[in-house]
Structure formats: C-alpha cells, structure tokens
Amino acid sequence: xEAKQTLDARGLNCPLPILRTKxxxxxxxxxxxxxxxxxxxxxxxxxSSFCSQTGNELLSSQQQGKDYEFVxxxx
Amino acid sequence: xxxTEQNQAPGIPTDLASLDAWLDKKLDEKLAxxxxxxxxxxxxxxxxxxxxMAYPPFILAxxxxxxxxxxxxxxxxxxxxxxxxxxxxxxxxxxNPAMPMKMPFGPEWLQHINMKIPNFVAGNMPGxxxxxxxxxxxxxxxxxxxxxxxxxxxxxESGVKLVACQMTVDLFNxxxxxxxxEITEWIGATTYLASAKDADICLFI
Numbered sequence: 001x002e003a004k005q006t007l008d009a010r011g012l013n014c015p016l017p018i019l020r021t022k023x024x025x026x027x028x029x030x031x032x033x034x035x036x037x038x039x040x041x042x043x044x045x046x047x048s049s050f051c052s053q054t055g056n057e058l059l060s061s062q063q064q065g066k067d068y069e070f071v072x073x074x075x
Numbered sequence: 076x077x078x079t080e081q082n083q084a085p086g087i088p089t090d091l092a093s094l095d096a097w098l099d100k101k102l103d104e105k106l107a108x109x110x111x112x113x114x115x116x117x118x119x120x121x122x123x124x125x126x127x128m129a130y131p132p133f134i135l136a137x138x139x140x141x142x143x144x145x146x147x148x149x150x151x152x153x154x155x156x157x158x159x160x161x162x163x164x165x166x167x168x169x170x171n172p173a174m175p176m177k178m179p180f181g182p183e184w185l186q187h188i189n190m191k192i193p194n195f196v197a198g199n200m201p202g203x204x205x206x207x208x209x210x211x212x213x214x215x216x217x218x219x220x221x222x223x224x225x226x227x228x229x230x231x232e233s234g235v236k237l238v239a240c241q242m243t244v245d246l247f248n249x250x251x252x253x254x255x256x257e258i259t260e261w262i263g264a265t266t267y268l269a270s271a272k273d274a275d276i277c278l279f280i
Contacts, residue, residue: 013219015138019229022141040219053142 001059003035003071004028010039010067017043018050021072025056028074033059036070044068116145118274120267124156126164126211126223127174132157132280133226140233147259147274148230149267151240154280155247158239158254162224165208169198179213231257238262 007024009017017038024034036047044061047070051058055075062069088094117139121132132148139146150158157164168174176190176197197203215222221229230237236259244251244261251261260266271277 011219015134015141016219016221019137019141019233022233050142 001033001071004032006035006037008037009043010037012038013040014042014046018046021047021050021070022054025072025074030074032074034072034074036072038068038070039066041068043070047072114143114145115139116274116276117147118271118277119148120277120279121148121150121154121157122152123280124153124164126166126208127171128280129157129164129223130220130226132278133223133230135278136235137226137229137233140230140235145236145274146230146234147236147238147270149238149240149262149271151243155239155243155249155254157223157227158237158258160253160255162227164223165204166211168192168194168203168207170194174207176207176210177214179210179217227255231255238267240264240267 005024005028007020009020012020017036017040021034021036024036028034036043038047040046044063047068048058048061050056051072057073057075059071059073060069061071088097117135119132119136121129123129132154136146136148166174172194176192177188178186178190180186197207212222214220237255237257239254239258239261241261241263243249
C-alpha cells in the first residue's frame, strides 16, 4: 500500500511525534496512508494509543534499527 | 405482579425478574453508546510560572487536543506568566532539591553524572537561575523536546482553550495588553468551575 505522505519525526521527543502526526493526518483524505518515522521509544506506545483513541487505523508498527516506522490509515 | 398485555411493547419481558435483567442489559448498552458518542475533556489549572512547571500543562493540553478531546487550561496566580507575550520564564533551583543537574553537552559519561549542588548554594548564588535555565533549554533542545513557546503555539493552533484568571490580573497589577491575544476568555473561579464540572480529567498543576 502506497503512503500518501511520510512524516519524518526523527529526533523529536514527546509529545511532538503525536502532535505532528495529528497535523499530518489533517491534510489527508479518509482512507489515505500516512507513514511516520520516529526515534522516540515512547512513540511505540503513544502512536498505538493515539490511533485507538482517534479511530485511525494503525496498519503496522515496526522497529528498523534505531528508527520506528508506523503506517496509519486515516479514518 | 404481571405487566398487562395492553401496555407491553414487543420484546420486553413480562415477569419482574427478567424485566430487571433486561433493563440492566439495556442500560449498559445505552451507557456504552453515550460514552462512545461523548467527546472526552481535559481541564487543567496551571498555577506555576517556572519553566519546569510550564511543561506539564502545555504538553498534556496539546496532546489532548491532538486526540480530539476538548482541552482547556485555566491560568491563575503565577501560571499567568505563561501567557505573557514576552515569555520570560526560568527554572528556579531554589526549593527544587529533586532537580537533576546534568550537563546537556560533552562526553556521554559526563552527561549522566548528576552534579549535586546543595540547595542553599544553588538558591543563593547570583546568576545560578540563569545558568540552570540555559542548561534546561539546551537539554530540551538536544533531546528534541519542544520549547514552551512552541508548545504554547501548538496549543493555540490546535484549539486548546487558554483561559486566564481575572482576579490575578488585578491582584498583581498586570495589564491585559501584556498577554497574548489568543486568550479565549478572562474568567473567575465560578465560571471556571462551571465549565470544569463535566470534565473527564481535571488536574491542578
């Protein structure tokens, strides 16, 4: 599935990865895919919690070396 | 006792025991529906004007807004300093003995050392407050934590209600022009309580 947009949140710490994710999602249409890359270990739980709270679908979340990659489908 | 045939709707049990169980089930369903339909809300009372105490209200309020919640912060007493146009907030080492003192730069091993400075030294040495503030600013920057100004802007952008205490302005002889125009309203305790009454989370910081 092709990501419509990629958000590079590397180097940012709580709460910025979530705030930027929210901001990026505003620019997308329902059903479109956002990819988020972060380095904050806290974002692993926070992004998942953000998605379940807001109804956006977390399609995948995985660690790639020092980076965390999230694929989110906008509700 | 039986419910008469005439006033009975289809699907509703007629004997009292099953009716009770049916009502319980129905009530749970209704409550779950209402909970799902309700927008959660966060109400914070911010009373401190130092940099370390400015982070929690702005972080929580902006995050709540990002989750789609109704989010508001009531700034009162020294908390009002956080709404100044010219933001001049500092970290006070005085009476803050748990504050870690670590170098924000230099070799890794050095950054992990907590330099215990006795509180009477940190609290009395001229310029120590500025030093501690500069260290904190540097630390947040290297760790990718936003500045207070940045967080405040995000709060404004994302629709967090920033409400200010009217009484504090009079008490400390502030002028309203000193504060950012994005303040949603100037209110007193009564108005704040009325709006915080139904908040799901209410925090005093």
